[in-house]
Amino acid sequence: MDIKTLCLGSLTLGEASGYEIKKLFEEGPFAYFYHASYGSIYPALGELLKNELITMREEAQDGRPDKKVYAITPKGQEVLSQKLKKVPAPDKIRSESMLMIFLADNIDARQLEDVFDGYLASYREKLACVSEPSDQEIEPHCQFAVGFGQALYSAAITYMEENKNLLLEPSQQKAAQ
Amino acid sequence: MDIKTLCLGSLTLGEASGYEIKKLFEEGPFAYFYHASYGSIYPALGELLKNELITMREEAQDGRPDKKVYAITPKGQEVLSQKLKKVPAPDKIRSESMLMIFLADNIDARQLEDVFDGYLASYREKLACVSEPSDQEIEPHCQFAVGFGQALYSAAITYMEENKNLLLEPSQQKAAQ
DNA sequence: ACCGGCATGTAACGGGTTACATGATTTT
DNA sequence: AAAATCATGTAACCCGTTACATGCCGGT
Numbered sequence: 001m002d003i004k005t006l007c008l009g010s011l012t013l014g015e016a017s018g019y020e021i022k023k024l025f026e027e028g029p030f031a032y033f034y035h036a037s038y039g040s041i042y043p044a045l046g047e048l049l050k051n052e053l054i055t056m057r058e059e060a061q062d063g064r065p066d067k068k069v070y071a072i073t074p075k076g077q078e079v080l081s082q083k084l085k086k087v088p089a090p091d092k093i094r095s096e097s098m099l100m101i102f103l104a105d106n107i108d109a110r111q112l113e114d115v116f117d118g119y120l121a122s123y124r125e126k127l128a129c130v131s132e133p134s135d136q137e138i139e140p141h142c143q144f145a146v147g148f149g150q151a152l153y154s155a156a157i158t159y160m161e162e163n164k165n166l167l168l169e170p171s172q173q174k175a176a177q
Numbered sequence: 178m179d180i181k182t183l184c185l186g187s188l189t190l191g192e193a194s195g196y197e198i199k200k201l202f203e204e205g206p207f208a209y210f211y212h213a214s215y216g217s218i219y220p221a222l223g224e225l226l227k228n229e230l231i232t233m234r235e236e237a238q239d240g241r242p243d244k245k246v247y248a249i250t251p252k253g254q255e256v257l258s259q260k261l262k263k264v265p266a267p268d269k270i271r272s273e274s275m276l277m278i279f280l281a282d283n284i285d286a287r288q289l290e291d292v293f294d295g296y297l298a299s300y301r302e303k304l305a306c307v308s309e310p311s312d313q314e315i316e317p318h319c320q321f322a323v324g325f326g327q328a329l330y331s332a333a334i335t336y337m338e339e340n341k342n343l344l345l346e347p348s349q350q351k352a353a354q
Numbered sequence: 355a356c357c358g359g360c361a362t363g364t365a366a367c368g369g370g371t372t373a374c375a376t377g378a379t380t381t382t
Numbered sequence: 383a384a385a386a387t388c389a390t391g392t393a394a395c396c397c398g399t400t401a402c403a404t405g406c407c408g409g410t
Binding site: 220 | 372373377379380
Binding site: 142147155 | 178269270278292317
């Protein structure tokens with residue numbers, strides 16, 4: 001499952017430009033399960049267009065640069081359906097923040113607190129972003145995805161708030177076993 | 178933060194072989210925030226050894242192949258501390274399962290249910306794995322990491338169980354807004 | 355005057371995965 | 383007899399990120 005599939009999939013939700021697709025997975029409520037940079041999205045759209053899996057229409061905007069609006073074709077729909085037929089690969093996560101917390105012995109307390117606070121702040125931001133009411137009507141399965149993100153972020157925030165002491169208390173009291 | 182840093186960091190927890198490091202991030206309680214394959218770990222260890230950031234000792238075992246046990250050197254400790262000084266990059270997640278759920282319109286109900294069930298099962302497995310009591314004494318910050326994983330997995334499982342209907346009910350009843 | 359947001363792209367570089375190769379031993 | 387686990391390693395390949403390049407418009 002590569003970025004081409006991601007772009008194709010995004011376009012089943014409606015027309016969009018490369019810029020908009022990027023925002024969807026960088027800032028939007030769906031940022032928690034996938035993301036991609038311009039350097040992969042624009043070339044992907046180029047190839048999809050070449051293979052006629054999508055169409056492109058240039059749209060002039062006032063006060064802003066033109067944009068290229070892409071839409072999926074029937075052929076693209078078919079290819080997408082085919083690509084989605086295989087079993088999904090297991091999740092791949094890479095969290096440097098958690099790695100640093102895990103390796104906390106090797107960093108000083110000051111920095112550890114910075115990492116912790118930054119991580120917590122990032123979750124609060126993500127939660128806020130995923131929680132802001134959308135203007136559009138949301139389909140049930142998108143609602144499911146959004147709610148899933150909310151649930152995860154909330155759990156993370158709560159846990160971090162309640163267990164900060166485990167990490168940052170100088171007197172490392174241990175729970176009696 | 179690359180796999181070399183990961184290996185170096187792992188070795189601050191104690192000596193280990195490449196095989197053991199892989200298991201730590203593939204099966205162990207820390208599988209949720211990072212992982213790496215042999216194809217990256219073995220070369221990484223090779224380079225670290227070449228740079229004298231780690232040492233290697235071959236250990237014969239009965240009934241099993243020999244293994245190469247690596248340990249971090251003072252120089253390695255220094256390099257690690259240095260590498261951990263920068264601000265951690267934001268988390269990178271790639272969940273094909275959630276992407277498929279998000280694109281549920283493009284797959285048939287039967288497969289969607291398979292994806293859902295598989296995803297839920299994988300979370301249950303992970304939770305079980307992260308919850309099994311360790312034989313070793315755990316440092317507070319490792320405890321924090323383990324607890325974090327538990328909290329996230331639990332939240333995911335609960336959410337999925339309670340909202341399966343959002344995704345799989347044929348009668349897509351919507352909540353009144 | 356400058357910065358941030360909108361908008362599209364490219365090219366080099368690197369990093370890691372996948373697949374292959376090998377082999378002993380234990381479990382089924 | 384086959385499959386799974388332990389154990390190490392290599393090499394090709396590919397995908398994606400980073401950084402660069404460009405430019406307009408609106409707000410401060």
